[in-house]
Amino acid sequence: xxxxxxxxxxxxxxxxxxxxxxxxxxxxxxxxxxxxxxxxxxxxxxxxxxxxxxxxxxxxxxxxxxxxxxxxxxxxxxxxxxxxxxxxxxxxxxxxxxxxxxxxxxxxxxxxxxxxxxxxxxxxxxxxxxxxxxxxxxxxxxxxxxxxxxxxxxxxxxxxxxxxxxxxxxxxxxxxxxxxxxxxxxxxxxxxxxxxxxxxxxxxxxxxxxxxxxxxxxxxxxxxxxxxxxxxxxxxxxxxxxxxxxxxxxxxxxxxxxxxxxxxxxxxxxxxxxxxxxxxxxxxxxxxxxxxxxxxxxxxxxxxxxxxxxxxxxxxxxxxxxxxxxxxxxxxxxxxxxxxxxxxxxxxxxxxxxxxxxxxxxxxxxxxxxxxxxxxxxxxxxxxxxxxxxxxxxxxxxxxxxxxxxxxxxxxxxxxxxxxxxxxxxxxxxxxxxxxxxxxxxxxxxxxx
Numbered sequence: 001x002x003x004x005x006x007x008x009x010x011x012x013x014x015x016x017x018x019x020x021x022x023x024x025x026x027x028x029x030x031x032x033x034x035x036x037x038x039x040x041x042x043x044x045x046x047x048x049x050x051x052x053x054x055x056x057x058x059x060x061x062x063x064x065x066x067x068x069x070x071x072x073x074x075x076x077x078x079x080x081x082x083x084x085x086x087x088x089x090x091x092x093x094x095x096x097x098x099x100x101x102x103x104x105x106x107x108x109x110x111x112x113x114x115x116x117x118x119x120x121x122x123x124x125x126x127x128x129x130x131x132x133x134x135x136x137x138x139x140x141x142x143x144x145x146x147x148x149x150x151x152x153x154x155x156x157x158x159x160x161x162x163x164x165x166x167x168x169x170x171x172x173x174x175x176x177x178x179x180x181x182x183x184x185x186x187x188x189x190x191x192x193x194x195x196x197x198x199x200x201x202x203x204x205x206x207x208x209x210x211x212x213x214x215x216x217x218x219x220x221x222x223x224x225x226x227x228x229x230x231x232x233x234x235x236x237x238x239x240x241x242x243x244x245x246x247x248x249x250x251x252x253x254x255x256x257x258x259x260x261x262x263x264x265x266x267x268x269x270x271x272x273x274x275x276x277x278x279x280x281x282x283x284x285x286x287x288x289x290x291x292x293x294x295x296x297x298x299x300x301x302x303x304x305x306x307x308x309x310x311x312x313x314x315x316x317x318x319x320x321x322x323x324x325x326x327x328x329x330x331x332x333x334x335x336x337x338x339x340x341x342x343x344x345x346x347x348x349x350x351x352x353x354x355x356x357x358x359x360x361x362x363x364x365x366x367x368x369x370x371x372x373x374x375x376x377x378x379x380x381x382x383x384x385x386x387x388x389x390x391x392x393x394x395x396x397x398x399x400x401x402x403x404x405x406x407x408x409x410x411x412x413x414x415x416x417x418x419x420x421x422x423x424x425x426x427x428x429x430x431x432x433x434x435x436x437x438x439x440x441x442x443x444x445x446x447x448x449x
Contacts, residue, residue, distance in 0.1 A: 009203050036110075159204055
């Protein structure tokens with residue numbers, strides 16, 4: 001029988017009264033997974049480590065964000081953080097996450113299933129220098145290389161404490177025994193009183209829960225369904241046409257200035273002349289980036305509604321194909337199952353588990369309707385009336401403005417009409433005065449004769 005290896009850094013003490021509660025959000029998990037994937041794809045040989053950002057209120061810790069850290073080897077050949085780079089980046093993160101205030105709560109690294117090793121101690125000491133109660137999130141890469149259905153997250157969270165070393169415990173490396181331990185300060189002139197207790201660093205596993213905010217739920221929903229479904233909607237023919245049209249339309253000029261112009265080879269032009277314009281052109285190729293994103297969002301919603309409809313149709317079809325006697329309560333589940341098996345697929349085999357789930361689903365639908373429906377309807381009516389009132393006031397203001405404009409125009413026209421009438425009267429008076437002067441001259445000439 002093989003003897004299982006015991007990790008000297010894992011605490012053997014059972015401390016149920018620790019009371020430390022950890023809430024893990026999905027964004028750090030996504031960041032860690034992306035970092036590991038990119039590192040393996042690029043052949044990265046350094047340490048895969050990063051900092052965990054969150055809140056700590058007493059014995060409650062939340063892990064909400066994370067960022068990768070730059071590492072380097074020390075004189076002993078062990079990896080540790082670049083102190084200057086890490087402090088500068090941590091200060092930047094603190095400035096960004098001011099409201100709500102987020103700070104360093106721990107760090108993450110690749111950890112075997114047996115627990116942390118001496119390779120993790122140098123970085124852990126640097127993190128503990130910034131936060132004494134820092135935690136370690138161990139990501140088990142072995143669980144990813146050999147996945148199994150139903151496995152939990154390949155994550156274990158550890159807290160560190162200084163504990164008294166066991167006398168029978170064999171400490172293998174100096175990193176585990178000499179470094180990271182608290183030594184008692186004594187007067188050099190004082191004689192040795194007896195054996196002292198050696199304190200060593202130990203890790204203890206912590207239970208954790210997963211929490212998701214509203215913004216994170218939207219992001220996770222888009223990652224899980226939106227992007228993939230929006231991409232699969234575009235069929236291969238349209239996608240090839242878009243790519244072909246993009247290659248035909250875009251090219252780089254030979255002047256090296258990065259300008260782009262539309263070019264077409266003679267072969268492509270002959271092919272385009274033979275094919276109709278409607279077959280070559282694609283509507284999707286003319287969409288801008290915001291329009292494409294909007295179309296992707298609409299397509300994701302359409303796919304979600306379509307999936308929900310298919311699930312509802314499946315439930316309805318299952319209920320419709322149940323044996324009639326079982327629905328009326330004249331048969332038990334076992335009798336209905338035997339009857340359905342000999343019906344050659346005409347009826348479905350009833351399952352109490354499935355029926356309970358359907359009943360729970362139907363019951364939970366009523367939870368979407370609030371208990372105070374009348375109060376909600378009254379508030380909705382008030383909001384509707386307020387919107388309609390604002391719309392009527394806006395129409396009234398617009399009408400008053402139009403009336404003022406009409407009044408101004410009418411005043412201008414009336415003023416011009418009065419001015420024209422006054423000018424006509426003055427001209428007529430002037431003509432009469434001229435005619436009177438000529439007549440008196442003629443009379444004087446007659447008298448002279």
